Amino acid sequence: MAAPDTPPDSPPPISAVEMPSGKDAGTENFPVGSVLLPARLRPHVARFYAFARAIDDIADSPDLDAAAKIDRLQGFEEAITGRDTTDPAYAKGHALRVSLEATGVPAIHGVELIAAFKQDAVKGRYATWAEMMDYCRLSAAPVGRYLIDLHGGSRAGYASSDALCVALQVINHLQDCQDDFRVLDRVYLPADWLAAEGASVSDLDRAACTPGLRRVLDRCLEGTRRLLDAARPLPGDIIDRRLGLEAAVIVSIAQTLTGRLARQDPLAQRVKLGKAATAFCAARACAAYLMVPGAYR
Structure with missing residues (x-):
């Protein structure tokens, strides 16, 4: 695995495609990126969590229909896999892709999460x-x-x-x-x-x-x-x-x-x-x- 470059601690701002629920790491049952983890890796965990929170909120939004949810989730998939590298609406996906490239972790874990949330949509x-x-x-x-x-x-x-x-x-x-x-x-x-x-x-x-x-x-x-x-x-x-x-x-x-x-x-x-x-x-x-x-x- 490549030596990770430490990304900024703060995730990208909320974009127009996101549907923020107000949930964050502090509302979870279980610790997310806690001080128990190595400090050099916590920013990468934060990027993964920000991505996962964004796509989960899209899947759980009562204000979007199934087609809109799947379209937005597909945009995140294209961002983390590198098929799209520029659309600012998917900044949290681009941030995760940069993190994955730095650490050598494959994108499949994010792709599978997206598949689960597409299933939730239908x-x-x-x-x-x-x-x-x-x-x-x-x-x-x-x-x-x-x-x-x-x-x-x-x-x-x-x-x-x-x-x-x-x-x-x-x-x-x-x-x-x-x-x-x-x-x-x-x-x-x-x-x-x-x-x-x-x-x-x-x-x-x-x-x-x-x-x-x-x-x-x-x-x-x-x-x-x-x-x-x-x-x-x-x-x-x-x-x-x-x-x-x-x-x-x-x-x-x-x-x-x-x-x-x-x-x-x-x-x-x-x-x-x-x-x-x-x-x-x-x-x-x-x-x-x-x-x-x-x-x-």
Whole structure:
């Protein structure tokens, strides 16, 4: 991998094609470009996040139709792959392309994210857990793969990273299941499980989970626990110890959120971690990573 040239910390300004949601790194469940990462690489992570936030906001905009979303997403794909290098509307894509060229990380991770968001523009239902997993791999795994490539790789390939990223995506879908349905008419729950448990998508519009919907959420959480079991070796697999430490923190946060979603109703309240709980997860993970041999095997 080429030695990275450090880009400016500030992302390009918002352009006319973007649809800013107001979300930023501070609103995410999990740390983005935190101080745990090497300082020389944080600006590159910031560029990737700015690009990912821009295309996610386009896909999630209730004010654009599917054709407009796909057209704008295609513009970002052309920018990061170099088919277009001049259109200022896609400045965050051009900034990421420059970063990728400096670090030697391939553009495929960004291209796959765009493919996932193009799918979001036209698809709002998933028939089975397997079909949902295919979507989650496309929409989440590229983020972990990008970070691994940027930090010099993993001793065990991408498998444990993919499992963690998919688990994080399911957690996010469960947290946001009501808003996704009400605002975007998207349901990231397997239709066959809803039918089997006597639930329907309209249950997502209620003030609290019906028993059938609760059982569907619990089945999703069981799948998430299996994914987190597969993700457990990740911190020890990553070559860069600082990224390994961040991965340990993210695994700890994900496990805690999974437990909360099992006990709390995401229709009745926002299920999230406060600063104190997040700090506790981080401290626990750092202690295990640094002081307990074999903690992540």
